[in-house]
Amino acid sequence: MTDSEQPKSTGESRGRHALDNTSAARTRAKAAQPTKKKRRRWPWIVLIVLLAAILIPLGLFAFAYSQYKVPEPQELANKQITTIYANDGQTQLARLVPPEGNRTQVKLEQVPQHMQDAVLAAEDREFWTNSGFSFTGFGRAVVGQLTGNPTAGGGSTITQQYVKNTLVGNERSYVRKARELIYSVKMTNEWDKETILNAYLNTVYFGRNAYGIQAASNAYFNKNVEDLTTEESALLAGVIQAPSALDPAVDPEASAGRWNYVLDGLVEMGVLDASERAGMQFPQTRDPSEYSAYTEATGANGHIKNQVIAELGTIGITEEDVQTRGLQITTTIDMNVQNASLDAADTALAPLQEDARAAAVTVDPKTGAVRGYFGGHDANGWDYANAPMQTGSIFKIIGLAAAVQQGISTDTYYSSAPYQLEGTNIIVNNDEGGSCGSCSLKEALKNSYNTSFQRLQADLANKSQDTADMGHALGIAPTYANGDKTLSEEGQRPYDGIILGQYPSRAIDMATVVATLTNDGIWHDTHFVQRVTDSSGEVLYERPEDTGERRVSKQVARNVIEAMEPIAAWSNGALAGGRPSAAKTGTSQLGDTGANRDTWMIGSTPQLATAVWVGTADNTSAIYNAWGGIMYGSGAATQIWKSILDTSLENQDFEYFPDAVPVRYGTGTAGSGYYYDPSWSSGSSNTWSDSSTDDAAASDAPDDENPADAPAGGQESPAA
Template sequence: MLLWLLGILAAIILIPLGVFVVAYTTYDVPEPEELTSKQVSSIYASDASTELARVVPPEGNRRQVPLDEVPEHLQNAVLAAEDREFWTNRGFSLTGFGRAVIGQLTGNDSAGGGSTITQQYVKNALVGDEHSYVRKARELVYSIKMTNEWSKEDILSAYLNTVYLGRNAYGMEAASHAYFNKPVAEVTPEEGAVLAATIQLPSQLDPWTNPEGAEQRWNYVLDGMVEMDALPAEQRTGMVYPETRDPAEYSAYTEATGTNGMIKNHVMEELQRVGITEDDVTTRGLRITTTIDMQAQNATLNAVETQMAGLQEDARAAVATVEPGTGAVRSYYGGEDAAGWDYANAALQTGSTFKIFGLAAALQQGIPLSAQYDSSPVQLPGGITVNNWDNSSAGYTTIAEALKRSYNTSFIRLQDDLENTTQDTADMAHALGVARSLPGIPATLTENGGQPYEGIILGQYQSRAIDLATAMATIANRGVWHETHFVERVETGTGEVLYEHQAGDGERRVSEVVADNLLSAMGPLAAYSNGNSLAGGRPSAAKTGTAQLGDTGNNKDAWIIGATPQLATAVWVGTADNTTAIFNEWGGNMFGSGTPARIWKSTLDGALEGKEIEQFASPAPINFGTGPMGYAPAPAYTPPPVATGPAEQPAPAEEPSPEPEPAPEPEPAPEIQLPELPPPPGDGGGVEIAPGIVLPDLL
């Protein structure tokens, strides 16, 4: 019996020992540089071959720093957080394992795990994080062998250069920039403790998402440094948790040029919304196919470059093209600086382009294009007089003619005939695709949460080029909205499909007869705006608009929005800070029928070259019954409260955010603001609807 027991005991000891010896002699410990895995995710155009941008994980582009550039206090903070016996253990720690067990039994999560720094590095660099005894055994063998073959300094240096600390930051150098916007060599003891405290649970312990948990772990690290005699107790007493950087200000290294950087930003936001995580992007070598059509994109870039060349130095442009039947963004231009302000995603005054939403609401309520409206000056409450840009009046004209000539007065009267007046204009704009909220604007198209002012139909409020392109796409699709999107397909480097966009049937936002009539009214406007008809007689529907710069008589925003059955494009031209005037190539006032219309025409001509010429549907008459003035609302549809639009605008890297023009001080009486130079036929100037408040007027 004793011999049997001794044999069993020997087997229990010798067999694992033999396995360990075999494994120890078999496993090779590579050098640190051989362990780096560079998983680059690529963003492609819709052809799946033209690369628009690359997303390089921080471990792929990190700058390794020698150990002597990492402050000693930061090294000690990491040891206090993760492995207080690092300098003396043999790659594993029995006391650390015991401390972890006690922590689990007592519910003290801050006690940490039982893995040493060497084991953590081996897990991340060599054996992975699979939950199995085999993996744990391999981790132990590698850790012991690495301790015997590498110096402790080399192990610590490799760990500090590769450990993940959240915010897409691998290694202490990247993390120092992510949390404190400074090199690791400049990190203070308080800041170093923040970085060390983050290692345990990078996402859960980010101070911007879990300030209480982050500070609790920070205190644990500092107390551990005192216990290790690495920090004087009196210095510890006076320490205060430091301020950390807003994570929105930090982004991983991205290789993109020009407006491709802005497309990349939209893509990354959209991936997050569909459930593809930051970890997927940085570790799985994704192939991301976007909706960007290179024929349309190249046409857009060429149009912007050609038409903007002769303008002032601070002139800027924005272009967004959306496919009506799918909501796919086919071309996008927000600026030349890949990390700069995205003007296609910026809130800007829209001018008379917004008249189409009031007209759509009127059509939906049974008011036909043939309805006659007075174009003479109109009186608003408070004795405010609204005129047309040149004080002209054509008497009673059809609302279709008023749209063509962009009569402010006719559209103010039209809006007054809507069941809910200005609110109906806002609701229709939202239903067709204008975002309900924007960065810095919690609720759009409203006056302090209440009903918007009369100027909404003249473009008083702000919207974005991407939203107006979306709205035009909904109209061109005969009233059916599709979600605007940039991402078509996502697959891993091994071919696994993680996501594929399904366009579906869309949502009807307005009746077909309304969309058809609106398109019919907008049909003549491209030709009327300086002869910017599309090539080959291709039919289009368009509307220009301009917003004035206060009471200066100059303009700051010039627009055109328009569509064919295949594509809808919105174009804005203004200045970099949106607080100065924009002029044309001859130094005169810029109008929507100028540079914006030429960019719009060139974009659509190039994007649709070689494509079939499609026609809009012929509009059926608006004859919904009888009511006030012979009209009655259409019973078929009520716009739902659905928010639309792409991702929010990230903070600008260099250029300031365009801000709405503040209203000047009240003046004794309203006066008409005329443009500096006579505009082309069909364009208008500004109109003052309240003392000192000038609203856009132009066609």
């Protein structure tokens, strides 16, 4: 064995081991040094992350807080119900319910204190002290979720709920929730708590299509919010959390559980005595089937609603006002007259053909106020009172007014023999060949002789144009809603058949014509709206008293009314007790069928003027009487007219028309030789006139429906 192969001595071996251990220790020490440095950095990193997690959101919140603008309370106007009433201010005719729901604003002082407290007990018990966000409320909601307690309060404050309902919506996202929080805190700093609570109570959803506490009071208890009891208030507050599920009509057990939670909360809040709470009974609510939030108007009231809405725009009440201000609109409708109109129409139509229809409009001659309006029973269907229909012989009173205005007296004699229209081969006859030979215009009006009135119109200075101008003067609208001109032939002079009712007019216009004549020639704008207030009681509009506008002279009006006085009795329509009236019937024939399409009765007492039309639903077929015979104006239309006035005036004194002074100022020749002034025209300063149009050629032939044509011409029977 060599020396190199010999084992090392023990000392040498230990030395080497010592060196190896020292080297290993140094290596371990070096390796350990970086590890110690990393451990010392962790606290700083954690601290930085925590600070960033706090400061960045706070910074973003502060920036957003500075940028967000909370609207003023009045800027967050919510759509709410507008209600239309009769002239008594109590009878509801219609409700205009916005698509967003059934809502009526009330002031906070109108809400009972126990109702306010109940809402706080249910939704936000720290409302008066929180900053728009409640940590305790949030915690209570979490506990409720974990324990499965469905009666526990929600996590959102009242302010947050209001912000969600009006500003940020209910999208399920963190961004929306952040915006809700920012707005809620800022709103709390800028609005007083009473304003927030009032706004919330007027917007929160209670179920049954009821938005706001007033609508909810009606939907559940058929009463105003001021009349709620504590028990009822607790029920309403309880359903806010889940309106559909907590409605007692849906789940009475769940509703009762939530009701108990609210009452217990009132006790905890110190606003309800425990002994009083112990004796409370769960309240009964109205049957949801008897309540419809969206019933706007039924039957004839639907047409009144449409007239009211159209009129609001003309008096400066905007669509936004209607939708957001909770308007209370008092109309001119007198329920005595209105009910009489409906009853009269129903009674007269009952024995007639299935498609028989009627329209009736009654106006106060002294003011132009519409007292009764019936255009049919279909609230969303055709309004026959606002539909142009051929008028037949009722238009003769307008031609007569034009003649009297020009100096032709009502006692002027005219021939009733067949009459050939100037420049044509058209022969005008009277119904059933009736004739008086030659008789006064009064007699011709009573018997409705077409031929006498065609001759009369031929004596007018401007012929048929004067008849049209007088129609416009007395109250027929110059244009329809679509812009078409009325009483004209494409804007030019009308055909000669105008005096026999060739051109269509509406029942509401003909009621206005009679009202103007009844009121001594003074026209008033026919209207439905008397007063408008908003939900706070502010008066937005009050119909002013006005003196009207003179359209024809007093003596012209009185002479025409005098000529109309015998006709009601002549047409089987004398008013009860012999009450004085002035009237005129009319019919329009259906082509050359021999049957009639439109039948009319218009007339008045000094108190009321009424126009009635009876025809068929499509206005293209014949109307027959109850026995299947030809219908005349002296039939159903006169029955309705008489019934309306008899019933409406039943308890009123008789009033009499003023005496008429005969017209004697003419100097020319008219009729059978009476003198009149041919230069006196409807365009003179003594009468109102629509813009004149060039005369159409006298030879212009009427169309097939021209009432001036013998078989198609609005002729009357002697009793029509």
